[in-house]
Amino acid sequence: MFKDITLGQYFPGHSFIHRLDPRTKILAVIIYITSIFCIKSFLGYAVLAAFTVLCVLSSKIPFKFVLKGLKPIMIFVIITAIFNLFLTDGKILVRWSFITITYEGVRLAIFMVLRLFFLVLGTSILTLTTSPIALTDGIEYLLSPLKKVGVPAHELAMMMTIALRFVPTLLEETDKIIKAQTARGADFESGNLINRAKAMIPILIPLFISAFRRADDLAVAMECRCYRGGENRTRLRELKMKKGDVFGWFALVCLVGLIVLANVAYGRINI
Amino acid sequence: MDGKTNNIVVDIKNVEFLYEDTEETGGSRVLKDVSLQVRRGEFLAVLGHNGSGKSTLAKHLNAILIPEKGKVMVEGLDTSDESLLFDIRQRVGMVFQNPDNQLVATIVEEDVAFAPENLGVPQKEIRERVDYALDAVNMTEYKDHAPHMLSGGQKQRIAIAGVLAMKPDVLVMDEPTAMLDPAGRREIMETVKKLNREEGMTVVMITHFMEEAAQADRVVVMDHGKILMEGTPREVFSRVDEIKKIGLDVPQATELMYLLKKSGLNFETDILSADECVNVIKDVYNAAKEAL
Numbered sequence: 050m051f052k053d054i055t056l057g058q059y060f061p062g063h064s065f066i067h068r069l070d071p072r073t074k075i076l077a078v079i080i081y082i083t084s085i086f087c088i089k090s091f092l093g094y095a096v097l098a099a100f101t102v103l104c105v106l107s108s109k110i111p112f113k114f115v116l117k118g119l120k121p122i123m124i125f126v127i128i129t130a131i132f133n134l135f136l137t138d139g140k141i142l143v144r145w146s147f148i149t150i151t152y153e154g155v156r157l158a159i160f161m162v163l164r165l166f167f168l169v170l171g172t173s174i175l176t177l178t179t180s181p182i183a184l185t186d187g188i189e190y191l192l193s194p195l196k197k198v199g200v201p202a203h204e205l206a207m208m209m210t211i212a213l214r215f216v217p218t219l220l221e222e223t224d225k226i227i228k229a230q231t232a233r234g235a236d237f238e239s240g241n242l243i244n245r246a247k248a249m250i251p252i253l254i255p256l257f258i259s260a261f262r263r264a265d266d267l268a269v270a271m272e273c274r275c276y277r278g279g280e281n282r283t284r285l286r287e288l289k290m291k292k293g294d295v296f297g298w299f300a301l302v303c304l305v306g307l308i309v310l311a312n313v314a315y316g317r318i319n320i
Numbered sequence: 321m322d323g324k325t326n327n328i329v330v331d332i333k334n335v336e337f338l339y340e341d342t343e344e345t346g347g348s349r350v351l352k353d354v355s356l357q358v359r360r361g362e363f364l365a366v367l368g369h370n371g372s373g374k375s376t377l378a379k380h381l382n383a384i385l386i387p388e389k390g391k392v393m394v395e396g397l398d399t400s401d402e403s404l405l406f407d408i409r410q411r412v413g414m415v416f417q418n419p420d421n422q423l424v425a426t427i428v429e430e431d432v433a434f435a436p437e438n439l440g441v442p443q444k445e446i447r448e449r450v451d452y453a454l455d456a457v458n459m460t461e462y463k464d465h466a467p468h469m470l471s472g473g474q475k476q477r478i479a480i481a482g483v484l485a486m487k488p489d490v491l492v493m494d495e496p497t498a499m500l501d502p503a504g505r506r507e508i509m510e511t512v513k514k515l516n517r518e519e520g521m522t523v524v525m526i527t528h529f530m531e532e533a534a535q536a537d538r539v540v541v542m543d544h545g546k547i548l549m550e551g552t553p554r555e556v557f558s559r560v561d562e563i564k565k566i567g568l569d570v571p572q573a574t575e576l577m578y579l580l581k582k583s584g585l586n587f588e589t590d591i592l593s594a595d596e597c598v599n600v601i602k603d604v605y606n607a608a609k610e611a612l
Binding site for chain 1: 382384406409410413414416418420421422423424425426427429430433434435436437438439440441442443446447450466467468479482483486
């Protein structure tokens, strides 16, 4: 039942975006997210939308697949939109008994929806086109300057790798425990919420115990393979910026430039 | 160093070890004055019951455990010297029971590279070592797979490759087949025998499967923290009565010969495999037919 969960939703491929250095992609997403919140006009969002569409096209991931990522945040988006729509002061557009909709409210609601959509789209393009390993490597590299102020960059990356490695193993184990407990007459499906939560205890306790045992075994196995932290470690795959990354950075600079222009334009004419 | 001592990779001298687990016994002596030498290039099997001290002994070989009394020397390096820890661990590769709990990375190739990465091997050489190790266990075609998609036997072979990538002198395996199905067990035995024969790898295999021990060059039987018997599988398993007394079994073929002998027939018990067994019975049968 758990086997088809794909964590981080990596969509394997060999497109231009897939082949970009993970550091490029992570930094690009950070810039992308920052720009989402700096945009002041619809023109700016049009530029961002065009950029996003170009990214998805060049990643060769079907649009449907990318848009699927929006589904789980729909309720959140709707609630945000409603709040902004009804609770913003300004020039009144519609008034009906106690409900007032203002011009600013409509504008803000649309902006919030767009922001949330682009936020999810941008990050899902990152996770869809970057394998978890590349992602952790990139994060480790980007965090490594912070080692000097005591951020354990290597350890964080190692923890992420091990977590990713053990997700399928522990899911399989959970499945086994559920079956074993069901065979002993445990009931996970009936009763109210509290009863059902209580029914999870016989699953969680064995799972925890086994996870600790695994952690112990793994620690010994890692020590046997001469693990001693991140110092003097070499890598099988070193990260290398390639020609494609130069182009990627160029595209990103263009995006930021256009957004700044759109913001400047917004100051002069009001769209 | 003369040739004789050079031939010994691991030298265990009068080792004693005590677990401080106080629950039942208030600390039980797990190893009692154990001495054993591992010779270069041999395939040594260590047999014993649960609690016979065989896993504890294995853990002494690469300094996971340090003896209370006595000494363990790996290629002349004393395991109690902490500054030599990584030199010793690099020389003695260790594979454990549960393949799932030994793999670190999410991709086979990355996992095999883990040890050389830790050792600070240059990138180009890591590549070579990974390719060599995966080839040695016949898993090259799976190098881009995720470990959880592999079978138990395949995972255990990756664990072996991960150790081989350190270029160890000895491969110590602590019940590597205990959690595998018969097919996986066969895979591992074939891999281990191939490594021993073709690559000249010294292998120490802790096991409680008699059929596996029967394939080794030398067998050591442990009981209650002591070495009880030592010799070729043929020598050891022909002492059926003694082995049965400590609650172990002998290979099925040996068992059959033993029972035939016990019932008054003239058979020797130094038979290990089913094929040998068939041949011996055939000879006796033919001889009997001619006599008629």
